[in-house]
Amino acid sequence: MSDANVFFDYNSTTPLDAEVASEMQRVQAFAWGNPSSIHQSGRSAKAVLEEARARTAARLGCDVGELYFTSGGTESDHLALKGCYFGDPRRPRHIVVSAIEHPAVVAAAEDLKRQGAQVTHVPCDEGGVVTPERLRLAIGPGATVCSVMAANNETGVVQPVASLGEVAHEAGAYFHTDAVQALGKIPVDVRAWKVDMLALTAHKFYGPRGIGALFIRRGIAITPQITGGSHERNRRAGTENVIGAWGLAVALEKAVALQAAEETRLRKLSGYFLDRLKSEVGDLHVNGDESQRLANTVNVSFKGVEGEAIVVSLDLKGICVASGSACSSGATEPSHVILALGVEPALAAGAVRFSFGRSTTKEEIDLLLAELPPAVERLRCLSPGYAGRPA
Numbered sequence: 015m016s017d018a019n020v021f022f023d024y025n026s027t028t029p030l031d032a033e034v035a036s037e038m039q040r041v042q043a044f045a046w047g048n049p050s051s052i053h054q055s056g057r058s059a060k061a062v063l064e065e066a067r068a069r070t071a072a073r074l075g076c077d078v079g080e081l082y083f084t085s086g087g088t089e090s091d092h093l094a095l096k097g098c099y100f101g102d103p104r105r106p107r108h109i110v111v112s113a114i115e116h117p118a119v120v121a122a123a124e125d126l127k128r129q130g131a132q133v134t135h136v137p138c139d140e141g142g143v144v145t146p147e148r149l150r151l152a153i154g155p156g157a158t159v160c161s162v163m164a165a166n167n168e169t170g171v172v173q174p175v176a177s178l179g180e181v182a183h184e185a186g187a188y189f190h191t192d193a194v195q196a197l198g199k200i201p202v203d204v205r206a207w208k209v210d211m212l213a214l215t216a217h218k219f220y221g222p223r224g225i226g227a228l229f230i231r232r233g234i235a236i237t238p239q240i241t242g243g244s245h246e247r248n249r250r251a252g253t254e255n256v257i258g259a260w261g262l263a264v265a266l267e268k269a270v271a272l273q274a275a276e277e278t279r280l281r282k283l284s285g286y287f288l289d290r291l292k293s294e295v296g297d298l299h300v301n302g303d304e305s306q307r308l309a310n311t312v313n314v315s316f317k318g319v320e321g322e323a324i325v326v327s328l329d330l331k332g333i334c335v336a337s338g339s340a341c342s343s344g345a346t347e348p349s350h351v352i353l354a355l356g357v358e359p360a361l362a363a364g365a366v367r368f369s370f371g372r373s374t375t376k377e378e379i380d381l382l383l384a385e386l387p388p389a390v391e392r393l394r395c396l397s398p399g400y401a402g403r404p405a
């Protein structure tokens with residue numbers, strides 16, 4: 015992140031924590047070997063890898079043998095859905111995913127559809143919540159696996175994961191949740207949540223990029239999607255990213271330790287931002303249930319303005335925000351997540367996400383509020399389709 019930038023896009027990524035970076039550098043000095051090698055160098059790397067696994071598992075509430083390291087959230091999501099689908103051919107050839115899933119889950123489901131799976135998308139309510147009743151209707155007589163993300167990356171809306179897990183299990187389906195945005199922001203416990211699989215990635219909680227993990231409840235048959243070795247107990251081939259795994263574990267421990275205090279601080283800052291925004295900018299629509307969202311996330315649609323135009327305008331002022339999922343940058347269509355809330359396409363196209371983090375201050379938010387209302391007004395004046403513009 016450039017020193018010239020004011021960053022309000024923490025849901026896309028977070029800067030590597032200095033303490034985490036220092037720990038990774040320290041461990042790299044002696045754990046650079048291949049953890050599959052049986053000599054001393056390999057054993058040192060293996061010891062670090064397994065300690066990282068144990069420390070991560072402890073923060074998730076799972077057993078060490080139920081945690082598998084991957085390259086990140088996208089790979090974890092694909093391994094969960096595809097691995098589970100092909101793992102037990104006796105189960106229903108039916109996949110259920112919510113209408114607000116991250117593109118990684120959507121793509122995995124579409125891949126399976128092309129291979130003969132029936133795919134059902136569960137609608138959410140106007141607040142962006144997938145209710146147990148809606149999931150029950152979608153599963154019908156049964157499914158192999160259903161997937162509902164724990165907290166949405168665009169709106170920040172938190173789902174009733176434990177209740178959804180109960181519904182999935184009642185129907186005989188496995189339940190997967192993408193917890194990429196949830197970890198470090200809300201308490202996560204795989205047992206309390208009743209999940210069978212849970213995906214995470216380190217760079218969302220101030221850890222390194224290129225490392226993630228997947229919790230797989232013991233006893234679930236999973237077909238590996240990357241083959242060529244017996245790594246990760248035959249679930250994911252490829253020499254493990256030992257230093258990345260260590261960074262993930264250290265970053266997660268710190269995120270969990272700071273979670274309660276940061277949630278309180280960020281809830282106050284985001285509330286301040288949203289209250290002022292409502293009073294200073296007209297014709298806006300808050301996307302997602304305001305009472306059931308992550309403390310750091312605010313998603314607003316500005317009538318008569320393209321969200322990407324606001325992103326560009328603020329970027330010229332050194333302010334970083336987002337108009338949707340970072341994994342969908344360059345898309346010209348309105349976000350499928352915002353459309354799923356029942357927002358009309360023209361208004362959905364004006365959606366902008368503001369996501370705050372550890373370094374966010376009230377002074378930075380004041381800088382944002384000094385630039386955002388005039389930018390919206392200027393863009394509306396240039397919009398022939400905005401009825402509220404001056405004559």
